[in-house]
Amino acid sequence: METHSTSDSQIDSAEYLASSSEERHLSSCGRPSHSSHSTDSIPSQENNNSPKTDIDARYSIPPRFAPATARANSSVSSSTYNNVQTNYQDQSQSRNKSSVVIKVGMVGDAQIGKTSLMVKYVEGSWDEDYIQTLGVNFMEKTISIRNTEITFSIWDLGGQREFVNMLPLVCNDAVAILFMFDLTRKSTLNSIKEWYRQGRGFNKTAIPFLVGTKYDHFVNFPREDQEEISTQARRFAKAMRASLIFSSTSHSINVQKIFKIVLSKAFDLKCTIPEIENVGEPLLLYQTIG
Numbered sequence: 001m002e003t004h005s006t007s008d009s010q011i012d013s014a015e016y017l018a019s020s021s022e023e024r025h026l027s028s029c030g031r032p033s034h035s036s037h038s039t040d041s042i043p044s045q046e047n048n049n050s051p052k053t054d055i056d057a058r059y060s061i062p063p064r065f066a067p068a069t070a071r072a073n074s075s076v077s078s079s080t081y082n083n084v085q086t087n088y089q090d091q092s093q094s095r096n097k098s099s100v101v102i103k104v105g106m107v108g109d110a111q112i113g114k115t116s117l118m119v120k121y122v123e124g125s126w127d128e129d130y131i132q133t134l135g136v137n138f139m140e141k142t143i144s145i146r147n148t149e150i151t152f153s154i155w156d157l158g159g160q161r162e163f164v165n166m167l168p169l170v171c172n173d174a175v176a177i178l179f180m181f182d183l184t185r186k187s188t189l190n191s192i193k194e195w196y197r198q199g200r201g202f203n204k205t206a207i208p209f210l211v212g213t214k215y216d217h218f219v220n221f222p223r224e225d226q227e228e229i230s231t232q233a234r235r236f237a238k239a240m241r242a243s244l245i246f247s248s249t250s251h252s253i254n255v256q257k258i259f260k261i262v263l264s265k266a267f268d269l270k271c272t273i274p275e276i277e278n279v280g281e282p283l284l285l286y287q288t289i290g
Contacts, residue, residue: 099149101140102266104259105170105206106156107195108180109188113213114156116249117180121259122154136166152259164198171202176262180211183218183229183246189236196240207265208242211258215282216248223280230279234289243286253282261286 106114115137119125122141137156142149155170171177177199181188192210199206212218212233218226237244243261247254257273264271265286276284 098147099142099151101151101153102176102262103153103155103174104262105174105177105199105203106154106180107167107170107177107199109182109185109191109195110158112180112182112185112188113249114178114180117211117213117247117255117258118154118156120249120252120255121152136169150263152262167198168202171199171206174203174206175266176207176209177203178209178211178258179240179242180213181233182214183212184214184221186229186232189229189232192236207262208240209258209262210237210240210242210244212244212246212283214248215246215253216251218246219280219282227279230283233283234285237285237289242289244289245284245286246282248282254284257284 106118108114118137118139122139135158137158138154139156140151140153142151144150155174157167157170179192179195179199181192183189189212196208210233212229218229221229233244233246236242243265245254245258245261247258249255260273261271263269271286273284273286275287276282277288
């Protein structure tokens with residue numbers, strides 16, 4: 001198996017974490033149909049005056065990094081659940097200490113673009129044809145920063161209910177969890193409450209991200225609809241103490257930046273990517289919310 005890597009030249013961390021000029025803003029797109037649902041928010045478990053909890057302390061606790069493993073791109077059925085987990089742990093313990101892996105879990109409803117975002121980041125490609133994830137997909141991409149190989153090990157859980165029992169495989173030992181929803185389907189944002197509850201049940205220290213997909217369609221919604229969804233997403237992100245990022249796989253919007261911000265938070269590095277907070281633009285909030 002092979003690992004996706006950057007070019008042989010080393011990438012300075014400051015350069016890597018700077019804003020990428022490759023991610024462009026949108027041209028006009030057709031308007032999709034969309035529906036409206038309730039706007040109940042996620043109940044916040046903490047407030048500013050509450051004692052520090054495991055979630056609040058996530059930046060002071062060293063994240064659980066493991067040595068990089070070989071790249072994999074496959075679906076994992078429940079019958080191979082234990083074998084995959086065992087092989088992952090065995091390979092993690094056998095590699096050079098100069099290589100580390102940052103495990104990133106991706107959860108959310110079906111057909112929201114989790115796999116597409118993963119493939120876009122790892123391989124740089126995008127296919128508009130939908131392929132259902134059966135169980136768990138995982139891929140890896142390796143970059144080099146200051147003579148250290150850093151591998152993003154990305155685990156994508158199928159959104160169908162029958163795969164919920166495999167959630168521990170995605171969440172356990174993850175440094176970050178991307179709770180993802182489709183900006184054009186409000187019901188998928190409402191589902192985040194349950195995904196967050198279950199994901200946090202398996203991993204209370206992972207850095208949370210709230211990621212909205214398909215921004216290229218969402219940008220053509222009426223202004224009032226954009227404001228409603230954006231306001232609800234910001235409210236959810238605040239309750240989750242999560243970074244909030246709107247993305248588009250097909251238009252390469254904020255795809256690279258998601259993982260740059262994951263890296264900056266995991267290693268407590270300074271990130272110079274500018275935040276975006278205006279409705280009508282792809283929101284990118286990782287300091288003022290998370």
